[in-house]
Amino acid sequence: MHTREVDATAVHTLLAAAVAAPSIHNTQPWRFGLVPESRSIEVRADRRRGLPLADPDLRAQHLSVGAAVLNLRVAAAHLGWEPTVRLLPAADDPDLLAGVQLAEPATDGRLPLGELYEAVERRHTSRMPFTGRPVPERIVAEMTGSALAEGAHLLVPDIIGTRNLLRLTQIAEARNTAHPARAAEARTWVTAPGTAAPYGIPLTTLGPRDASGRIPVRDFTGRTPTPPRPALRFERHAQVALLWTAQDRREDWLRAGQALQRVLLTATRHGVRTSMLHQAMEWPDLRAATAGSRRRCHPQLLIRFGYGPDGGPTPRACADLGLTAGRALP
Numbered sequence: 217m218h219t220r221e222v223d224a225t226a227v228h229t230l231l232a233a234a235v236a237a238p239s240i241h242n243t244q245p246w247r248f249g250l251v252p253e254s255r256s257i258e259v260r261a262d263r264r265r266g267l268p269l270a271d272p273d274l275r276a277q278h279l280s281v282g283a284a285v286l287n288l289r290v291a292a293a294h295l296g297w298e299p300t301v302r303l304l305p306a307a308d309d310p311d312l313l314a315g316v317q318l319a320e321p322a323t324d325g326r327l328p329l330g331e332l333y334e335a336v337e338r339r340h341t342s343r344m345p346f347t348g349r350p351v352p353e354r355i356v357a358e359m360t361g362s363a364l365a366e367g368a369h370l371l372v373p374d375i376i377g378t379r380n381l382l383r384l385t386q387i388a389e390a391r392n393t394a395h396p397a398r399a400a401e402a403r404t405w406v407t408a409p410g411t412a413a414p415y416g417i418p419l420t421t422l423g424p425r426d427a428s429g430r431i432p433v434r435d436f437t438g439r440t441p442t443p444p445r446p447a448l449r450f451e452r453h454a455q456v457a458l459l460w461t462a463q464d465r466r467e468d469w470l471r472a473g474q475a476l477q478r479v480l481l482t483a484t485r486h487g488v489r490t491s492m493l494h495q496a497m498e499w500p501d502l503r504a505a506t507a508g509s510r511r512r513c514h515p516q517l518l519i520r521f522g523y524g525p526d527g528g529p530t531p532r533a534c535a536d537l538g539l540t541a542g543r544a545l546p
Contacts, residue, residue, distance in 0.1 A: 222255060222318060226295055230257065233291035233336050235532045237477055239280035240271060240494060241405040241436075242417050242530045246284050256317040259285055263311065265415065269398045270498045275469050278313065279516060282473015285314045286366070289474075290481070293330035296321050303467045313470060335484040340529055342489040343423025343433050346522030348451035355486045356457075359521075362482045363459060367468075368475035368516070371458040378456050381496075381506055381518055386432040388495035388502050393435055406436045407531070414533035421528040426450040431520070434495060456493070457519045458506060464514035472516040483521055491527070493518040 231248060239245060243265040249258040261277055271277055285301060292299040297318040305315045356372055363370035373381065392398050405416040422436055427447040431454055437445070459476055461468040476492075483490050494517055496502040507513040 229295060230288055230291045233287040233294075233333070234259075234284045235534075236336050236339070237280065237283035237287045238339075238341060238480070238492065239283070240267065240276040241402065242415060243267065243277075243280070243405065244415055244533055245277045246281050251315075254315075254317055255319075256315050257288060258312060259288070259314040259316065261311045261313055267401060269395075269401050270392075275516075276494065276497070278466055278469035279473035279476060281313050282470040282475075283477035283480075284473075285316060285470065286474040286477035286481075287336055288316045290329045290332050290336060292316065292318055293328075294333035299329075303470050313466075332478070332481040332485060335481040338526075339480055339484040339490075340527035341421075341491050342524060342527035343421070343491050344489075344525045344527065345424070345426070345431075345448050345450040346454070346489065346520075346524035348453060349523050351455055351486075351488055351521060351523070355483070355488060358486075359457065359479045359482050362478040363475040366475035366478050367471040368459055368461050369513075370475075370479060370519075371460060371510075373456070373458065375453065377508070378454060380508075381456055381458060382430065382432060382454065382493075384496045384502050384505055385493045385518060386429075388497075388499050389432045389434060391499060392495060402434075402436045414531050417530055418528070421530060423527075424448040428452075430454065432493065432495065433491075434493075451522060451524075454520055455522050457521065458515055459517045459519060460507070460510075460513045460515045462512050462514070468514070469516070476517060476519075479519065487523070488521050489524050489526060490519055490521045493520055 235244060245262045245265040247260040247262050251258060259281060261281060266277060289299040298321055300317040300319045302315045304313060306312045360370045407413045407416040407418050409420055417436060422445060423433055425445050425447045426433060427449045431450040459472060461472050480490050496506050497515060497517060503515055506515040
């Protein structure tokens with residue numbers, strides 16, 4: 217699909233893709249604004265939907281916004297534009313995290329990001345057991361290349377390295393569960409069946425516990441009187457990938473978020489399911505430990521991937537850009 221006109225239909229396509237991005241606890245901590253003069257979309261952080269305990273530095277919020285920026289770029293390429301991104305474009309406006317300009321299409325007609333558009337709607341986090349069938353090396357290599365294309369790195373460790381990363385995640389999960397305030401913060405983002413909340417994680421999509429205890433799936437409910445989640449046996453040998461950056465500045469977090477989403481869409485395009493294990497990143501000592509002996513490695517997120525059932529969709533809030541229906545930009 218190719219269009220040069222930024223009308224209400226095009227804006228809806230762009231924003232529907234943007235809000236489909238993953239965000240920590242499905243907080244959707246973003247806001248969008250249209251700048252007609254430059255044919256660009258501003259992406260801002262929404263500090264009302266932060267996690268003071270789990271994300272005091274707003275690193276995960278930047279990752280989430282970065283993922284939304286990547287989806288904007290994918291939708292723009294699908295519509296025929298070559299999107300140009302500026303990160304942190306205004307030093308005096310710290311909440312303005314990115315600007316996405318809808319430039320003219322590439323002269324050769326090639327818009328590789330547009331090929332990921334169909335995966336945007338299909339991508340869902342799966343907290344279910346995977347089959348254990350290994351993902352082929354060619355797909356893993358493509359996922360790794362997707363991270364590199366966005367200025368980040370994706371490390372797929374060996375069995376020993378995988379066990380160590382899962383062990384650190386288990387330690388973090390135990391800390392979160394035992395910390396009353398952190399557990400309460402996570403519970404506020406769990407929504408009951410039938411709730412029409414546009415944010416948060418439906419109770420029905422939390423998934424089961426691993427009966428063997430090997431896979432540390434996050435327990436959002438904590439020590440509450442709600443019925444315990446069922447226990448199922450997860451894959452014996454998990455496949456995980458550590459997303460990391462060489463530096464740890466705000467712009468690196470935004471790049472990591474774009475890399476994360478490009479990796480997830482690449483996996484989805486190949487029928488690979490994914491889930492995100494962020495627990496260890498919420499504790500400074502454990503986050504540092506996930507880097508191991510690697511120098512200049514700043515871990516951002518752990519991704520579990522494999523084959524299995526798809527995850528259920530989570531609610532999405534409508535993005536209000538303030539554009540009058542039918543109005544087109546030159």
